[in-house]
Amino acid sequence: MAEEWKLNKHSNVPLHQQIYDVIKSRIMNGEWPVGTQIPTQRDLAAKFQVNRSTIVYALGELAADGLIESRVGQGTVIINNTWSLLAATPLPDWNQYVKSGSYQPNIHMIQQINRAEADASMIRLGTGELSPDLLPTNQMRETFSGRISSRFTLGYSEPKGSLYLREIISDHLKKKGIMASPASILIVSGGLQGLQLISLGLLHHGSSILVENPSYLNSIHVFQSAGMHLHGIPMDENGIRTEAIGRLKRQHRAALLYTIPAFHNPTGTLMSSDRRAELLQICAQERLPLIEDDVYGDLWLDTPSPLPLKASDKQGLVLYLGSMSKTLGPGLRIGWIVGPEPVIDRLSDIKMQTDYGSSSLSQHAVAEWLSSGLYENHLAQIRAELMRRRDFTLSLLEQYFHDIALWNTPQGGFYIWLCIKNPLSIRPLFEQALRESILLNPGNIYDRNDQQHLRLSYAYASYDQLESGLIRLAELIRLHAVS
The missing domain is CATH 3.90.1150.10 (Aspartate Aminotransferase, domain 1)
Known part of the structure; x- marks a missing residue:
């Protein structure tokens, strides 16, 4: 149970009074502004680990004090706080601001999961994600506590990220058959930020995106919040089915296609070499750009997976996403986008406007792990x-x-x-x-x-x-x- 919901069951203060105090405190300090719907009685009983009758008693006291009210179809909502009772003019309705935000909330089930x-x-x-037991925490601690190379800085990095790290990633990608100069690589704060930058920098409101069905993108709202529309394409045991791509591209005027060919999220499917060739050929014919999300690509178990789509991309169709979140640690928040240099220049400009660059500390750590051989050793153990x-x-x-x-x-x-x-x-x-x-x-x-x-x-x-x-x-x- 989270500390914020913990009651002192050995106290002389009755449990219903402790619950009253907790909820009233949240109302009075503005955490739950006027108009907020509070958790249900069942949820509150589970959070406080008490009988529902205790919750009912505490809520009755709050209602008697004029702080909450039960409304048909809305549940129990906050109707007053100290400041709204004293203020001569209405306070801002933060709930209206929340509802007006352009970024869509997660679906309720994902909020519950989070x-x-x-x-x-x-x-x-x-x-x-990997279990904390599988993350190289002690070795990473040594990376930070050992001798720091002269390249390390706590200042802002270049717009595209540390040149040293981009040079190392360029070499790392050659092992996957991807030839990418440092100038065509952008360091991002994880794969999700890569998708956010693409939505902000390359697509317009109302764009259509083709995705595998089912798709990880349906569980996040990074594109939908930017006004994009997702259209699913069926999969089989070899990955995304390609026969309908041309028709759907023309029907929906699709701007791009998003795919996870290596160990797809959520199905685990590995796209075959033949299917990859088909997909790339059709997208070239249709002049349909691809986002290749390869965050799981290093995690093959039985035999190495086929080369990424980007390795066979001769026309600059593919924007390639890589990340350390699934292998080295999600807390590092380091990933990369590989693409045509003008695209990378555009995305790096957007990134500088949003966060002024990814963590220099994390960039240094990833560079050390990739350049020293620690990363390959770690991958062998994780596999x-x-x-x-x-x-x-x-x-x-x-x-x-x-x-x-x-x-x-x-x-x-x-x-x-x-x-x-x-x-x-x-x-x-x-x-x-x-x-x-x-x-x-x-x-x-x-x-x-x-x-x-x-x-x-x-x-x-x-x-x-x-x-x-x-x-x-x-x-x-x-x-x-x-x-």
Whole structure:
């Protein structure tokens, strides 16, 4: 339980009074301004870990004081605070400002997931990051505490990022068959910022984007908030199906296509070499630019994955995204965009206007790891551990899910795309699992019509958590499935 909701159950002050004080404090100090809808009675009871009757008593006192009010269709909302009672003129309605912001809020289920991920007791069966146990924290500490090279600076870096790091990334990309000069590389604060810069710098309001269906982009609103429209293209076991791309491009006047060819999020699919060649050929014919998101590309398990699309790009069609978030640590916030130099110049100008450059400390750390061989050694260890985790998870699925679900065997990355055989409603399954401290990533956050899939990750939860969580998940699926 978060500290902010913790009650002192040994105090002489009654629990309902402590709850009253907590909520009133939030109202009075402006954290919950007038018009804010407070959590439901059930949510408050769970947060404070008390009976619902205790919550009802505390809310009754707040209502009697004129601070809250229950409204049909709106729940319980804040109607007054100290300042609104005293002020001669109305205070600004912050809720109207919030609703007026151009950036769309996350869908409610993703907001729930984001909040639940902060709970250390939660079994996170879908989380798309490495377990803290797999991150090289001690070695990274040595990087910062050891001798700092003369290239290190705490000042702002160049508009495109540290030249030293871009030179090292240029060499790193040659191993993937990508020939990119430092001038055609932009350092960004993770792959998500790369997408934000593209939406701000290259696309106009109302642009259409073709994406794989299901798609990671449906779970974030980086393009939708910029007024873009996403149009899904079906996938098969070899990746995005290419036969409809030309027709959909013309039908929707699509501005670009976004793809994750290596260990796709959320399905784990690896696009075959032949499919990559087809995709690049069709996009060249249609003059349709691509964003290739390769953040999982280094995480192959059985055999190295095919070369990136960018390696075969002879016409400057592909904007290539790479990142250290999935391999070295999400907290570093370092990624890169590779593309035609005029595009990179444009995006670097936008980046300078938004944050004046990524962390020089993180850029230095990534440069040290890539140049010293530490990164390749770390990757070898991570691949071996992810393979063990994948095989362990697959063995659990064989044992407990053989009659209720189907799944793929991923060749890399983090994800298993679990297909539940019998129809069910995803929301009740998600909610009950959450109440039992099991956090799921349902398929409908990647495709809103999908009530049949779950994204499982073997990268984050411990072995014990994977076992207990999946055993209970199988039981819950049987309870919620409609036979």
